[in-house]
Amino acid sequence: MVRSDHRPGSQLPVTPTTLADVAERAGVSRQTVSNAVNNPDLLRPDTLERVRQTIAELGYSPNRAARNLRTRTSSLIGLRFTPAQEGTANAMMDRFVHSLVEASDEAGYHVLLFPADDEDPIGGYDNLLRSTAVDAFVVTDTYLGNPQAAWLSQQRAPFVAFGRPWDDDVARHVWVDVDGAAGTRLATQHLIDRGHTRIAWIGWRKDSPIGEDRRAGWVSTMHANGLPTTGMASRVEDVVHSGAEAAAVLLDESEPTAFVCASDTLAMGVLHTLWIRQLAPGRDIAVVGFDDSQVAQVFPVGLTSVRQPLEDVAVEIVRTLSALLSHQPVETRGVLLAPTLAIRGSS
Amino acid sequence: MVRSDHRPGSQLPVTPTTLADVAERAGVSRQTVSNAVNNPDLLRPDTLERVRQTIAELGYSPNRAARNLRTRTSSLIGLRFTPAQEGTANAMMDRFVHSLVEASDEAGYHVLLFPADDEDPIGGYDNLLRSTAVDAFVVTDTYLGNPQAAWLSQQRAPFVAFGRPWDDDVARHVWVDVDGAAGTRLATQHLIDRGHTRIAWIGWRKDSPIGEDRRAGWVSTMHANGLPTTGMASRVEDVVHSGAEAAAVLLDESEPTAFVCASDTLAMGVLHTLWIRQLAPGRDIAVVGFDDSQVAQVFPVGLTSVRQPLEDVAVEIVRTLSALLSHQPVETRGVLLAPTLAIRGSS
DNA sequence: CACCCCCCCTTGATCGATCCAACTGCGTGA
DNA sequence: TCACGCAGTTGGATCGATCAAGGGGGGGTG
Missing domain, CATH: 3.40.50.2300 (Response regulator)
Structure with missing residues (x-):
């Protein structure tokens, strides 16, 4: 990127400088100035230098509209x-x-x-x-x-x-x-490495292919490690209280020690349920979210989360x-x- | 806003339609088409209708670059x-x-x-x-x-x-x-209405005029209600752990029952300290943040927060x-x- | 010496819209 | 009848850049 100098004293002229102005001042043609900007190779070094100097002096910058019109592009x-x-x-x-x-x-x-x-x-x-x-x-x-x-x-x-x-x-x-599946694989394997075997999934409704993709990562990692998935999964709306409800049901019915969630929103729901039940996240029950949102970053103990690149x-x-x-x-x-x-x- | 129709069968021509195309097809001049777009009042109703129809048929939309060049604007x-x-x-x-x-x-x-x-x-x-x-x-x-x-x-x-x-x-x-001062006034008054008298402030460093403005709202509301502010305020960096530390110090030294914070980030710090001390936000200690961030919205019990319009x-x-x-x-x-x-x- | 070529640069045309001044037809009033 | 005004329309010029083609000078080649 060209860094233009903007001295405190300088002020933009009422009518901006055009390519023709530069050309006249530098004693060359318009096309030569254009080339200096777009195809510097075509100019002799000394000419190029002279034109560039003039461009700097006048603070010239090509008019976007004119360029766009001619080149049929807009950048x-x-x-x-x-x-x-x-x-x-x-x-x-x-x-x-x-x-x-x-x-x-x-x-x-x-x-x-x-x-x-x-x-x-x-x-x-x-x-x-x-x-x-x-x-x-x-x-x-x-x-x-x-x-x-x-x-x-x-x-x-x-x-x-x-x-x-x-x-x-x-x-x-x-x-x-x-x-996404790779993300939940990372998350699930991380929990397995920490000694968890009963890892639950809370994800989105079945009509979301993204949700199903993320779910697949959990499923495959669980199976690859010989761990059960039946009764350990829930599919809900992507809102906090749905996550909280799903967590409550899963805790009652399947006694998971960890949760992998399709979103940080759902993970916050899980954390809510843990809070109500006086369970400490991280110590009693592990939770992993998805998206590495600001919520995950500033939540008191911090929410482990899959971060998209x-x-x-x-x-x-x-x-x-x-x-x-x-x-x-x-x-x-x-x-x-x-x-x-x-x-x-x-x- | 004009809503263009885009039938599934239609396809953008390789060379977009121009004003001249429309003019020719409608049997009028270019200027008339331009007027139909920009100054419809100048045209006879039947002419206007005919031109508009042609514009619709051809799917014409003025070339932005050309317009920008001529009018010296870009929208x-x-x-x-x-x-x-x-x-x-x-x-x-x-x-x-x-x-x-x-x-x-x-x-x-x-x-x-x-x-x-x-x-x-x-x-x-x-x-x-x-x-x-x-x-x-x-x-x-x-x-x-x-x-x-x-x-x-x-x-x-x-x-x-x-x-x-x-x-x-x-x-x-x-x-x-x-x-901002009005926001913290709202927050402070809200806490006073709930019966709090010892309300602490956690804000930003003194070199932030925005922070000082927000702080002023807390100060003025406290004073207006004859409540003490000395020893009840802390100015720190806008990061979670600073908020947590400030809350810990204030709790030990001044025994506040409520906190007003200059940001949700600081409020999260307060909540962290409450969590460590087994204090329930809202029941034991009240906390109000600033910005109504997503964090405030999805935090388990919800974080009361000043919302900017x-x-x-x-x-x-x-x-x-x-x-x-x-x-x-x-x-x-x-x-x-x-x-x-x-x-x-x-x- | 004529020729060609290449390098470097210049000139005129062009992109598609709007602005400008002039022109047409129609009705009005003198 | 003719000047005049008005509404509607017209062709030409213009915005500022790039494209396409053309020109002049120096060096190399036959």
Whole structure:
């Protein structure tokens, strides 16, 4: 990134400097200035130096609109911003957006946010696409039956999805995702290593493929270690009190010594039940959550949680987008990244 | 907002439709189509209808770059995105950004994110401004000594700050802020109403004007009710364990029955100490936090917390920005909004 | 010496919208 | 009858960059 100098005394001219201004001042043509900016190799070193000096003197920066018009690009990446639901612990968007902004910046892109309209999930995409306001999209909500990915594919709009195309085997778009099953495998194995044998699962309803994926990690690790899973699992809504209820039932019926949860929200429910029953998390009963939310981080003893590598996801997404936009062949259709486990007091 | 139809069968043409295409098809001139979009009043009703129909048929949407170039605007609002710090509960950015995106959309703007570079706090602003990539900025981090507001003012760049210009009495820029003192007044009065008389304060270090503002609300309410404040206050770093330590000291030395905290992070520290001492929050000791973070919402018994009206802040900011950008006189230089109290189990 | 080529740079056209000034047809009043 | 105003429409110029093609000078080659 070029770091412009901004002396306290300098002030932006009323009419910004244009390429023509620079050209005249430097005694060269417009095209030469353009080349100095975009294709420095084409200039003789001394000319390049002279033009660059003039650019610095005048504080010139190419007009985005003009460049966009001519090149038919915008250097913008569209992201439909969906906020964290109130009353849940699920706030990974914040971290992800930050990473995406950073990664995009390094690749020369900016991130454009647009609102989610539940009644018209495609509307925002359609408008931006038609008006050529963005070069590409990052699609984050690839839940089952979401029409966005299919629609964008059909429009031949460049985009990368954060999330696998669960419902559609023939989906031809590019995606980056986190291996949820690997995360719960880490969590379950961690508990087994600590000596637990009766490890319960509290996850989401069966219609959530993400939830089923995470559940699969628990199941496979339990079985691989010859441990029982029957009667040890519960599928509920992703809200705190559902997690609390599920924990209460499981504690009564199956006497688990540890819980693996599909989310930090559910884990907080478990902790609530433990609190009511005067059971100490970490000492009496171990709990592991998913997402490494701020909740997990500041909870008194700390909640052990599976942490998604959102920084890596963002970097991978931007890398893929850059390739797509420069019409390079994209080698792989999907990338699956491994999460880590943030171990804290609750286990 | 215009809702475009996007039938599943339709596909974006390789070369997007232009105004000229619409004009030809509708049998009118380009200017007439432009007027149909921007100044419908100038057209005869039947002509307008015909043009609109053609626009719909062709799925035309004005090219953003061309419009931006000609009108010297971008309909973009720049926001420097700073993520929540790890290990704290302070995640209001998420809610604020969402509100800002919604409010901006309704006013015809989009939000452009750019990364924070700590070494060069103005770099991002400077680049976007020079290249006329955004129309205005929303500045969020108006902490003491932050040069951004002053610099932007000096560049005559339109912007609205979320946060008062604490350090600079002569600052002439427009701002919107939340009345932190009013928030802690609400919190303190709430505790007094519940019968508490020994109410402690845990806040930030003295060099934070925001922290001092919040503290003032506690002080004034205590005094107004003839309650003591000496020896009941502590100023620490905004991290969990500092809050925990401060709570321990205060409990030992001053025997408070309630705590008001400058942040949910500190409140979590208090809750940690209560947990260690086997004291039940809400029953034995009351705790109130600040920010109504997700942490406050999902904590087992729930943490009572001051909630900033971020939706209103966003609306007010966008309203002010729109006025600034249309060169209307801005009536007030600053707007102060009142927070509310989200009451939960901890009090 | 003529020729070609390559390097470096310049010139005119273009992207697609809006701004500007002028032009048309129609009705009105002198 | 004709000037005039008004509403609706028109073609041309413009925003500021990049694309495509063209030109001049120096060096190498036949």
